Amino acid sequence: MSNLIEPAKLTKKDFETDQDVRWCPGCGDYSILANVQRVMPELGIPRERIVWVSGIGCSSRFPYYMNTYGFHTIHGRAPAFAMGIKVANPELSVWIATGDGDGLSIGGNQLMHCLRRNLDVKILLFNNRIYGLTKGQYSPTSELGKVTKSTPFGSADQPIDPASFALGANATFVARSIDTEAAHLSDVLRRAARHSGAAFTEIYQNCNVFNDGAFDSFRERDVKAERQLRVEHGKPLVFGAQRDKGLRLDPKTLTLEVVRVGEGGVPESEVLVHDETNQTLAYMLARMPYPEYPVALGVLYAVERPTYDGVLRTQKAEALARSGAPDLARLLRGNAAWEI
């Protein structure tokens, strides 16, 4: 197989499969799929070196629609499969598609350890704040008091914020985007792809069947400028159609406050500047209560740290260098053999 010529430049079509896409019409998963299929060719990775791994859920059907290698595994464990794959063949570009149920309910432990290990994989968590595939039970990201089939009196547990969970778990890359924000999502995906290490991206995704409109209050065209804060490294944290609002730190209380910027308000210099290497800032941004604060989108946090697979690779190389070519006969003999 070595007489391969430089592969022709790929297009979106190259990443589409012949399988009928079986999400509900109108599901936010479609736009994410299209977006990913558009971004993938830009990465310059041959299709055969890309692997999509997923658990179970509507979102976890994702690999079937990507014309790459794909492994639709069991509920919640995609990160563990990905660990085996990446460690076995570090040349592969490994992507995980998961949901708020798959990744944060049953799969919370695998996700947490994948992030802290900093395994070099890209994780897209489709957060629709509901279990879609099992037809509409509340998820760990559903709001308190959520009425669903399994909670007719409202859910009794506090939700978790995926990004803050990821930060608490020591992730090296944490980002957020929205299914319908094509350009923004593409930017975030490109950044995630370039990150060396576990890149965690939460994507707010509308489940129009069981949780329709969950994100409308900050996703709809007419409100989004006022309700979304697009963060960019080195840029001030301002938002609003007129870019007239910003985040300021109250150093006394160590809290963020939304301030009017410019005319009638504070000068932009008082507004915090986004520093994606600052874990504390990322954490504050991730956890801003909504709707008192806007929803922070973009790359909240990104730093480089040794990857799990990278360290293992180095160890292997060093061991080989140190011990020389493996000698099975010697190994089997051990160092306390005797001859008869």
Next chain:
Amino acid sequence: MSNLIEPAKLTKKDFETDQDVRWCPGCGDYSILANVQRVMPELGIPRERIVWVSGIGCSSRFPYYMNTYGFHTIHGRAPAFAMGIKVANPELSVWIATGDGDGLSIGGNQLMHCLRRNLDVKILLFNNRIYGLTKGQYSPTSELGKVTKSTPFGSADQPIDPASFALGANATFVARSIDTEAAHLSDVLRRAARHSGAAFTEIYQNCNVFNDGAFDSFRERDVKAERQLRVEHGKPLVFGAQRDKGLRLDPKTLTLEVVRVGEGGVPESEVLVHDETNQTLAYMLARMPYPEYPVALGVLYAVERPTYDGVLRTQKAEALARSGAPDLARLLRGNAAWEI
């Protein structure tokens, strides 16, 4: 059983069992046990209403030595058992003993969900940064590069900080103490006991067999004043034998800095004051890199939020009030029965 008289005031002895304590001589678990047995009587809860639940590990042997109800379950799942216990009988005072392996490796998911649910249980995580019971493999809290039986070339994964994990998981109470600091540990335990909701307490515990001295650099008598920061709500964050060091916020970089306080340094007014209701501050304190910063001990975070069991109880009471006494005959008939 209703002709009970007010129970006599209990003493430490009342909480000791007749079982041989089977930890290694010198293990930090002994001091934690003694401490807990000392604090328990103060809580004024009759022994029969206290339940200790644990997973598997040296630390998880804890319940056997407490003369209360006790359930030594399976590895990592104590919080889930506790959920069933507490929901079934909210009158019980439920305590969990777990380890860094039990609670953060295999049991990470159960712990995370217990915290975000805010189940009203008290969780003591004995962090010895090693798997004791299985004789010394590295744990999720072991430092990167840790050489153990299972990692002769050093571990390849970044550790997780239990307190920052708990905060990211939305815990309502997060504290830290040390096995050997009897008074401090007692204070923290009393606070945890009083907290309504999931109270997470990490206790640094020395495993003198497999990870001896893990905490010596900030635990030993001669260094501890300089290396420990004892936080107290409303008090300035100062430390040092001379109380001449403090933490200041650099609002520009949103980072903490260690400053000299008083003579030749900054005035105490510039030092941050601990606010245990501030999640961001708690997070920063939990994550301060050591040894550049001191180790923060005490109640890092404490807020009240509805508890999972509390909400369920309310829902049940409301349902009963609304629907009246349950009528099984009517329920079985349903609303589309016919008679023949």
Next chain:
Amino acid sequence: MTSPALVPSSPTEQTVIPSAVVRFAGDSGDGMQVTGDQFTVAAALAKNDLATFPDFPAEIRAPAGTTYGVSGFQIHFASDNVYTPGDAPDVLVAMNPAALKTNLRDLKRGGLLIVNSGAFNAANLKKAGYETNPLEDGSLENYSLLSIDITKNTQNAVKDTGLSNKEANRCKNFWTLGLMFWIYGRPLEPTLKWIEQKYGKRPELVQANTAALKAGHAYGETAEIFQRKRYEVPPAPVEPGVYRNINGNTATALGLVAASRIANRELVLGAYPITPASDVLHELSKYKHFGITTIQAEDEIAAVCAAIGASYAGNLGVTSTSGPGMALKTEAIGLAVAVELPLVVIDIQRGGPSTGLPTKTEQADLLQAVYGRNSEAPVCVVAAATPGDCFYMAIEAVRLAVKYMTPVILLTDGYLANGAEPWKVPNPSDLPKIELRFRTDPNGFHPFLRDETTLARPWAIPGTPGLEHRIGGLEKDYDSGHISYAPENHERMCRVRAAKVAGIARDIPEQTIEVGSERGKLLVLGWGSTYGAIREAVQRCRARGLDVSHAHVRYINPFPRNLGELLRRFDRVLVPELNLGQLVKLIRSEYLVPAESLPKVQGKPFKVEELEDAIRRLLES
């Protein structure tokens, strides 16, 4: 438009038939389940015996018109006892080409085929994969085809109500139902009343659906073609009483509520959603005022652990799931065995292995239930035979769990879960008794002190003064309950745990023969949801003079105490199962009888015909 009479105007034209099988099939959006439900109510009110089975698409909401978006509902109703929803429909209603495509092969040769010709346009034909229009290419000539433009007829019927075209189209199912009501001579009132209740808040919908229903009915009345196509299925000789239609999951949930009331103990369900088990969670979560708490746990492990925790604290701990979830619960079930706490585990089996066929039925978790734990960890395993039986077996599972301080696994399956049958509503006072005994006396107490008869340890719950004690998964001393690694003690404990579960055989009914004589050439031995199909097949074979009997085990571990003796009374034993042969393995190993396996693993129940054939082949061989 003239309003049709609300009762059949010309009853004399009805052909009396003993039974009929009807299947409604259409797009997910076509409302086939509602149609089926209403048709079922009508059959029930006409005192037919009946059984129904819905066939949901695997996809949540597949694009309209696709074959994988087809939703179906089958009903079998008769003037005699009905045991299954029927092998092959006598009547198929196909609302679009996809529905025809996926369902036609089941229709009986010569059966009545009603299609909505209005949906047979080019786009839909293509989506269904038809190259030519089957209504026109002669491919349906083996059936009695009634091609009606139901779309147009419905639009006409509702045009005065001011509904949008889209909404008007949604009434098609009521038009169709009206027509079917006419064919089977059913009154319209109950459905009209239901429409009123259901859509009360939107009068225009009440009006439109009413109009559609009546128009469909009138179409039957007036269209020439129907003169010779009306049927009457007379009432079945049903025991008098109050009846309701019930599916297995609802019956299971109600059984648990009933058990909780009978035992006078609150119940905690720990569950994680999974098809086809989720409805047990959904149903139970409605009954907080019955003292039922449902916990939607973070995963199946937490769900079962929470249930065990609840039992430990003195509530009835229950967990419900399906195959993959069962696999995850096995470690914790092993703990419940070791600490000897009551626990009810409900496994609503589905097609596997792994994720498999999540929406289809199978009986292949049996060996997992009996053996799927590390080490010697015996549990009691029982299985429900019909949807209504789920109610009683759920109560039985609770009874055994608390009496023997043991996990009990109740096996049902996707077919029982969603299949429905009329169910005689029991009087609560007639239900079995469940007596709970909590230890309160500290005198001589230790947590593994056994009851001499049941071998159960005492249930000593936190909160009881003086009984403070510790339990756990390590081996315990027989005489003190403390941790013990002593060799002989371990064997003694393993044996007593096994003896305890084996002893349940003394507390359960002896195995009976459902149908047929007590000895003979062939015994068909079934378990679980195959009950109806086996029973009917054996009855039919006996009617033809074959020497065959039917026995159905509800208790699998332990088996009824007389089972071996009963099996040996027959020359041969055939074990039909929806797996590759699992019960048959247990039977062979336990009794050394050369039982033969009749496996089927297609995600579908047995057809009565398949079983008849197998019985005949076997008796002729």
Next chain:
Amino acid sequence: MTSPALVPSSPTEQTVIPSAVVRFAGDSGDGMQVTGDQFTVAAALAKNDLATFPDFPAEIRAPAGTTYGVSGFQIHFASDNVYTPGDAPDVLVAMNPAALKTNLRDLKRGGLLIVNSGAFNAANLKKAGYETNPLEDGSLENYSLLSIDITKNTQNAVKDTGLSNKEANRCKNFWTLGLMFWIYGRPLEPTLKWIEQKYGKRPELVQANTAALKAGHAYGETAEIFQRKRYEVPPAPVEPGVYRNINGNTATALGLVAASRIANRELVLGAYPITPASDVLHELSKYKHFGITTIQAEDEIAAVCAAIGASYAGNLGVTSTSGPGMALKTEAIGLAVAVELPLVVIDIQRGGPSTGLPTKTEQADLLQAVYGRNSEAPVCVVAAATPGDCFYMAIEAVRLAVKYMTPVILLTDGYLANGAEPWKVPNPSDLPKIELRFRTDPNGFHPFLRDETTLARPWAIPGTPGLEHRIGGLEKDYDSGHISYAPENHERMCRVRAAKVAGIARDIPEQTIEVGSERGKLLVLGWGSTYGAIREAVQRCRARGLDVSHAHVRYINPFPRNLGELLRRFDRVLVPELNLGQLVKLIRSEYLVPAESLPKVQGKPFKVEELEDAIRRLLES
């Protein structure tokens, strides 16, 4: 102090005996494992055949002097073949009262009992639960007691080395070893060399331990009492070759390394620590330069998933665990069945149920291995018979897994894991071959296209251009590999997966008889670690003229193709197992032979005597 001769000075006094069983027992801190190891090396160098078994305390480091802190080491060495570490010791060395207390009952009546009287002080006696001093109260009169103050003798021997009292005491085990060497006429040099290597960095320790060893030896030489107590166990007729001592866990690990080299493929072990499996992880983690990657995962689920992921990516994916961990892995193993990827799962069984007896042995995960998954999820199950056999069965597991694209479960247990035997080191070129075939040709490829002979699907690994494809746990179409819910297809797929695993029977050796004739009155059928005990028992019974044979299954699913026929050649079949009867269930159900169970669940292996008794009883009944 005079230095004793390094070779026995008076060889003529030695009694020649065919074999001996010696047990060393003392406090965890007494160095009994080192003593045992050195004694083993000496026996090996003397060309005895031998087997050893250590008995670690369950606690990590129990307080000194307690009964639960006793650590033991037993060795059986002989001039003939040795199959077990021996039922009951001929010689017991007890270093303190607790060791005496916990071990005495195993000592043969009249056996030699060497005790360190220096440790029999009031405090130690009390900790061991003695009310009177057994050395003085006449309770040991059934044994040949040698009470020596080893503590004092050791202190005297090392007093010149300047060690602290505490350190001096640590040399007691070498003094004892010296004495034992004298009794069995072993040379001191190898141990002296070992001491030199081991303590080289601390010369005072080298000096002290050397002195202690020699002093113990000299004590034998000079103390009157020993004149009639020296034994010689002549060399065994061992095949020439290079030997090493090996325990089961090391053998398993080396087998995996060897398999990886033979197959020329890197291997990934995903594991989560658990007793008694952890040492496989520890051992394998040393061999990075062999291309072995070990992942200590966050839990057992992640461990097996990582192994499957590694297999998917074209490495050899392996996971190792024990009972409770197995329970957690079952869901993922089901996925490996569904996606048909190679996977080796090693279950080092321990006492259960639940946490059970974590440090003790048991064979009770067999049915879990064979049946413990949801739905029809057949896997291959094999079992190792001896510590050294673990090496070969590990290779075999890898060979079958990759050839048949299937999970293979390799069962060993705590007894094999820690038990050791001399092992003839194989020449790598003599090892079985493992050929890997990766699909590279996109022509006509689909992921579930099967090899006609093996029925295996192609291994098509990411990175291969043109083979991009998707796999998962949903059912797949036989002909295209795409998701399919079609009924007949599902049955076809279930059957082909079953046929594939069943077909392995063609690829494994036929079942042979280990000992005895090919037909007869009684066959003792064993599996796993009971090999040695059964073999010896059957040999002894045959020596007494009983008509009994021994067969030992290494392949459990599928069974060897001739097994049924072989079983039927015997009047009766007895199946001894360290469980309540599991293999016997499989045998009865598969072959309908009335095999009888001989269960033992005590966390301990069978004694040869127990088996002999059972055989005799059975043949006499």
